[in-house]
Amino acid sequence: MEWRDQGILLNVRRHGETAAIIEVFTEGHGRHAGVVRGGTSRKIAPILQPGAQLDVAWRARLEDHIGTYQVEPLRSRAAAAMSGRLALAGLNAVTGLLAFCLPEREAHPALYRKSEQVLDLLGQDEIWPLAYLNWxxxxxxxxxxxxxxxACAVTGTTEGLAYVSPKSGRAVSQASAGEWADRLMPLPPCLRGDGPAPDAEVLEALRVTGYFLEQRLAPELGHKPLPDARGRFVDAFTRTL
Incomplete structure (x- = not known):
């Protein structure tokens, strides 16, 4: 069994004396692990940095084996990630959440392309928080x-949308909320792609997406709490306001 693809390096861990096990998010093969022989060497280790864009060739005797990778660097995102605290925290949040959420060996090409795009914006702090929110x-x-x-989950109107239902993830209008308003989440306009999306509004929107990641997605996956990297990014972003 063998294939070749391009992908985003999610994480690296040492394997034995000189090898490393890496997880790569590829367009055609999803989140896929493999062993890199000599992965801890001076030649290869600098290539194996989370967020790096790699050309990978995977080979195994049987499909269900972990297999081995041959890797070639396409581009490093290390310089962009090290340009500031926000960029580094953002890279770790993206790679951490992908490793946390994605099932193994299941292709998600649309998400792969969006992930590649948002990582290529690292270091552009003026636009990156909104790009990350959309991701x-x-x-x-x-x-x-x-x-x-x-549209409003209650009436179907597209006017005056002000809240998000924490149960359904649907919008609710100001007029329809009534006495239930204090049980709903605010709906920042940037979540709908409206308005200039100032940073304070993006932060409010991240509280909404964070709720659904933590309270809806994570339990469904049977996981423990979200990766700490996501919280560190939000903290780093908060400190910029």
């Missing part, structure tokens, strides 16, 4: 927990 929305959608903010 989290795409992640929720891909995992089956997308938010439906197109």
């Amino acid at each position: 989290e929305m795409a992640l929720l959608e891909e995992m089956g927990f997308g938010l439906d903010l197109s």
